[in-house]
Amino acid sequence: MKEDTNANINSYLTFKLGKESFAANVGKVLEILEVPNITKVPKSPEYMTGVINLRGNVLPVIDTRIKFGLPKIDCTVNTCIIVINVEMDSENIIVGALVDSVQEVLEIQQAQIQPSPSLGSKYKAEFLEGMTKYHEDFIMLLNIDKVFSADELILVKDSLIS
Numbered sequence: 001m002k003e004d005t006n007a008n009i010n011s012y013l014t015f016k017l018g019k020e021s022f023a024a025n026v027g028k029v030l031e032i033l034e035v036p037n038i039t040k041v042p043k044s045p046e047y048m049t050g051v052i053n054l055r056g057n058v059l060p061v062i063d064t065r066i067k068f069g070l071p072k073i074d075c076t077v078n079t080c081i082i083v084i085n086v087e088m089d090s091e092n093i094i095v096g097a098l099v100d101s102v103q104e105v106l107e108i109q110q111a112q113i114q115p116s117p118s119l120g121s122k123y124k125a126e127f128l129e130g131m132t133k134y135h136e137d138f139i140m141l142l143n144i145d146k147v148f149s150a151d152e153l154i155l156v157k158d159s160l161i162s
Contacts, residue, residue, distance in 0.1 A: 009109050011025070011105055012026060012105065012106050012108055013026050014103040014106055014134075017100050022141075023106065023141050023142065024082065028144040030083040030084065037052070038061055049063045049098055052081070059095070061097075062148065083096050088145070088148075114131050115131075126143070129143045
């Protein structure tokens with residue numbers, strides 16, 4: 001009996017932060033935007049770049065570099081905003097994640113995903129679903145619902161209201 005190999009394949013959108021490669025499950029990605037004019041929000045958390053108007057809706061934009069403990073840099077021609085759907089307490093929250101560049105969509109089999117190292121990783125283990133090797137690089141597969149914690153999203157929402 002032939003095993004259905006497609007059942008364990010997921011699509012991931014890969015992107016760069018500095019020299020590091022990350023990936024988000026495409027099921028969480030709504031769209032990719034060029035960086036428009038971002039409006040700063042007073043008293044917002046450091047990692048919140050500001051907000052943009054997305055077809056009449058206010059979209060909070062998170063600087064993923066700061067979120068991951070990397071130094072802030074100026075936007076380049078490759079900088080993008082990945083619009084993602086984060087599930088928090090069975091509520092969907094739409095957030096923009098500022099990244100250095102978007103790479104490509106990869107099909108990754110479950111068997112290719114290795115557990116993330118618990119020692120020596122500068123990223124919180126709960127952020128990661130695992131890692132995979134692609135060509136000569138390792139790509140960290142993010143658990144988007146955990147990258148943006150409930151407390152942080154509440155802070156972001158509160159800064160938009162106040």
